[in-house]
Amino acid sequence: MVINLRHIVYLVLAFVGVYVNAQNSFVSLEVSPLEVEVGAPVTILIKTDADGALDFDLPDEFTRAGGTQSGMSSSIDYAAKTAIQFSYQKIVGYFEEDGKYTIGPVEIKSSNGVLKSESYQIKVSEPINLISADPSKNLDQAIFGIIEQSKREIYEGEPVVLSAKTYSQVNLVDDQKIYTPFEFDGPAEKYTLQSNAPNRINKEKINGREVISFSVGKTLYYPEKPGKYTVQPFQLSLLYEDPNRLSLQRAQIKSNKTSLIVKALPSGMPKSFIGAVGNFNISSTSETNRLKKGEVFELIITISGKGNLHNIEKPTLKLPKGLIVYGDPIVKDSIVFSSEGASGAIQLTYNIQAIKADKYTIEPIEISFFDTKSETYKTVRSKRLGVKVLGEKGINIKENKKSKPNKQSTPLKTILVNNTRPAQEQNTFYNTPLFWSTTTAPLALGLIFGLFFRYRDENKEQIAENSKKKSAKKIAQQQLEIAATALTNEDSETFYLTIEKSIKTLLARKTGTVETEITRKTIKTLSNQNRISSKNSNVLNSILDQCDQARYGFEGTQELKADILDRTKVVLDELDKELKI
């Protein structure tokens, strides 16, 4: 057979086609999370678009839970502008023992060769010990719940794990649970953790009785303020097999409450304290130790550890003169929240420009944190770094260092050094009875006084007349007192005059006339009008007659005068009453 150039081209094309096809096929493995506790769920996802024999083994300590989910799916690769169809298999399970396990690689032996995925190492730790109220006290209930917690007392910045544990003395139907979580009664950051894998039910012996238990709602809390806090109960609605009945029954349980004391950090915190609580370390590296004047190099500071890593602040970077920080540091973090808190590392990349040729030493960067185990502040330092800057000119900034765009024409307004603005305060006076009474009082007073004065002005005469009527008896009595004095002094003329005057004054004031108009005729008219009784009319006439007789003739004895005085007093009292009506 003759092999010419054409055959060679076909062979090359065929080879390239096969090669390209082989490149397109893939197998990938995803494992999540990479740090778990014994019994906590782990998800393993295998994706591939290749056909062939699958070679993948799971560690013996791994127990599948909740079944394996398989199917087809598709995704779009925008970079390659292609749609990829692939099949997947999702496995959920948990590890029975602590340790480090390797998962993967997944191998597929296809017609195009062997495809291999990456492998992962998973760290499985013993679950942290959670404390709770004594479950044996609830054994009178078929199903009951207790809130578990990692600690009863913590320092501020320290995490606490809370979990809802349910105990049952009857068989439960797993898929029918409705869980209402517990609530931490205070300001706190909250991170949901993986609880035990589905269907993972433990058997425990409490006071010799066998009970089953399971946990849900494992949550990591970072309380924000010191104080004593309450964790409100969780609720769970679940189906159970009632041994006395044929059908399933639904139970609604409510757990206990629990409390947590958050203590303030002790005094004496170092200047380099960065708000970290837990256990931390710091390291630093320089991109280079030799560069030219004007060049920029990267100084990478890595803070790693466990605790409240997500909440720490940046350490203070002290640079020698001649080195300046160029822009803000680039922050990269890889933080995982687990029962032990936030763990991982935060990497701060500073771009540092050398503006002067010299030999520099970057002093160790120091951070302090509060160690909850020893209950003391600890300080850690990075290593000392040396950088030599050469004096050659011409190179300024690395091209890959993008200058920070200054989009805003107005710069950020800086800090206020005086707290002068008034505080936001609720006005406690507003809407109080005092406020409303003092607001409405002037209006009411203005209205009342205004109406009163107006009434007084409009009824001036009437008021004066009423006043006259009211004072009639008083004036008549004053005149009777003068008459009594005249009687004592045996002054007959004054006596009879004041007696007569007292009668006329009373009648004139009571009837709204003047004294000169009061005659026997007036008295008769008043009697006819039934304003005074005929008896009093007669008495009055009799007194007036006696006064006339005395004035013009018979003076009368002292006894007679005394009798006239008494009768006048009585009749004036009665007239006052009669003319009031």
Next chain:
Amino acid sequence: MIKVLFSSLLLFCSFLGLSQFDEGVDAYKNKRYKQAQIYFLKALEKEKTADLYYNVGLTYFQENNYVAALAHFEHSIKIDPHFEAAMINAGLTQDKIEADAIWSHPYTWVERFIYSVSSKYWIIAIYTCSILLAIALFLLLTSKKRRKLYLLIALTTVFVIPLSFYGLNELEKHINVKEYCYSKSKTTTLLLSPNGLEQPDKMEYGKRYAINKQSDNFFQIETEKKRLFWVEKEDVYYY
């Protein structure tokens, strides 16, 4: 969370006569932003001034927590609606959250006027007008001279009194009621009712939501589509 980390130091400072505000300013100037934040937050427990919220906003800004910074700048604007520095910083922070986004003042011009007048001045206006109205009423009822002048005074006060009551009432509501909130994260879940069914939609990060109602631990917020959902208080920055 680390707000009270420096409690003992704070006590010591108080002995020295240094206020937490001054300590915060000092820490800020030395670029110890977290410490500064703690000092300012501590000071806020005593008195809630616009300056303190503003400074807290700056510390969050320096920590690149722009949403928290914006919420605190706006909180200072809530107390002093004409706080220029806070308005400028809120605009810059909004731009950091979303490039080229334009920050809008949370309150209308009328609201800004009402909120900028202290409640004591509203009360003084009410009292003054109440007394003036009382005098005008008295004179209208008793005097026959200058009745037009008294009538004018009475009508003016009758207009000013309800206006002052409205201002005072709005101001009290403004101070007592939480009005706006921002999601603390991109994953804040919307709920159908307090502690109720979770919705597939999340709260938009960096977007200001008006608070419609509030219960013990939840806020009812209104979305752009005018739908009402609930969010947990601890998931949002609010003011």
